[in-house]
Structure formats: C-alpha cells, structure tokens
Amino acid sequence: MKSTNTTNIKDFIIIGFPGLLPKYYGPVSVLLLIVFLAIVIGNVFILTVILLERTLHRPTYLIFFHLAMTDLAFGIVTLPKIIARYWWNDMISSFNVCFTQMYFVHSLGAIHSLILLMMAFDRFFAIWFPFKYPLVFTNKSVSIACCLCWVLTFIRMMGIVLHASTLPYCDLNIIMQCYCDHISITRLGCGERVSYVKLVAVGNAMVTLLVPLTLIILSYFFIIVAVLRMPHTQRQSKVLSTCAPQLFITCLYYVPRCFVYLANNLGFQFSLVVRIIITMTYSLVPAAVNPVIYCFKTKDIKQALRQRFNNRKISNALRYDK
Incomplete structure (x- = not known):
C-alpha cells in the first residue's frame, strides 16, 4: 500500500489522564501545581545555595548544580501545560509546540542520565584514585564535561525529533499522555515509515538509558568493593555517607523506568491510566524529591546552610543590641 506524504492535522489534543471525571x-490540577511549585522552589533553592556558597564550588556540587538544572527545566517544560488542561480545559497544543515539548522532554531525560553517570564517576575516582582525583576532577573539567552533556545531547535529540517530524500525520491527533513524547506522537503517524522511525527511537532510548546505567552499576559495584576492603568502620561509614545521596537519586531515576521496561518485556500489561500515572511518577517525583535529598543527606550542604543560618542569627542579634 502506498503511503501519503500529507500531514492533515495542525494541532494535538492532550488528554492527560483518560477517564478522569470533571x-x-x-483537585488534580492543585496536586500538579503543588508538585510544580515543589520542583521550582526546591531546585531554585539548591541552585542558589551552590551558587552563593564558595565552600560548595567543588566538582561534586557542580554536578549537583547541573542535575538540579535538568530537574527544574523538566518541570517547567512538562507541568504548566497539563495544569492548564485541568484548570482551564486548555487541551490544544499546536503541531510545532508539541514537537518542541517532545524535544526538550527527551533531551532533558538523556542529559539527566549522563549527569547521574558523572556523579558515579566522581565518587568512583575519589575512592579508587584519591591522589589522581584532584587532577582529573577539577571545576574546569567537570564544567566542560557537563556542558558537553547538554550540547551533544541537544544535537543528538534534534535528529530524533526531526526524524519523527518527517512522518505524515493524517487524521488522528489525540495524545493519551500528560505531555508530548515520542511514543505518543509517532503512534499517530501514518504511512510505511512509522515502524522504522519508532525502531530508531527505541534504539536511541536504549543507548541513552542502558549504557549510562551499566557504567553506573559498575562504578557503584567497585565503590562497594573498595568500602568493604577498608580497615576502619568509621572510614567505611564516611564513604557510604558521601555516596548514599547520589545512589538514592540514581535509584529514584532508574528503578521505576527499569521496572516498566522489564514488565513490558515479560508480558505484564498495565492499563493506560496506570501507565500514565507511573510515567508521571518517575518523571516528576525525583525532580521534587532531589532537593530534599541534597539538603538532608549531604553533609557539606547541611553545614553551609547551618552556618549561613547561624550567621544571620548573630547579625540579627547584633542589630537588635544596637
């Protein structure tokens, strides 16, 4: 059968959670707004703390800085539209806007994955090669590496999005999702090339997720081996305390995604609503929770906040005495 090369639709309709009663x-829009505010306030707070505190101008916290930027950007890209859908019944997203959102959704997800890999490498070098670590992981080298993660990923994802845009979209324009992503959009494509475009995107997604995940697992495996070989319990607990926040953040990002991937391949089927809820959970919960982990699980950030708070108390006390 010969495929058409004509795109008939100009807009996509974002359904959000299918079957949700008016x-x-x-309540759903309020809940999403609370999540959005938590993401924005929490990550802006972390970015500000790292930016202002000179004691945190170190490679590990520069990586945290870039991770917080991806979390903040992802929340800004995805949540306002779905909040507007339930608050003002604004369901329409233009063709170009939807593809732009898809571009940033997948780009930011891939960048997040690479930043998590850098976090794992940072701890791996610090523990296994403590004397070479200051030479390899400098502020300059980490900044360059993080910037390359952003730039190269944006270039790579441009190809995936442009590839999807070459498909003709004939009649269907309803997206059963809370935001525009590659699966939801290409499902609406028509013609003979749809399966090929999907296959290229799946291959790219596997490389984006599984290659960093494999290297992250190996890094933390060797970190655990190094910890077990340490002679003193106190030193072991110190190393684990520095790795625990990063490991927890990594698990928050990868475990739900791997669960969905394995469930699909083992034949366990989710309903559409459950799938969307799981997707929203693993996409947004880490972005909202990560700032809390930074503050309460990272010793240097806690110390910097405590010091700033104490300095403010002293300053207010002196002003009051005058």
Missing part, C-alpha cells in the same frame, strides 16, 4: 479536575 469533578476531579480541580
């Missing part, structure tokens, strides 16, 4: 639109 009486729940208000």
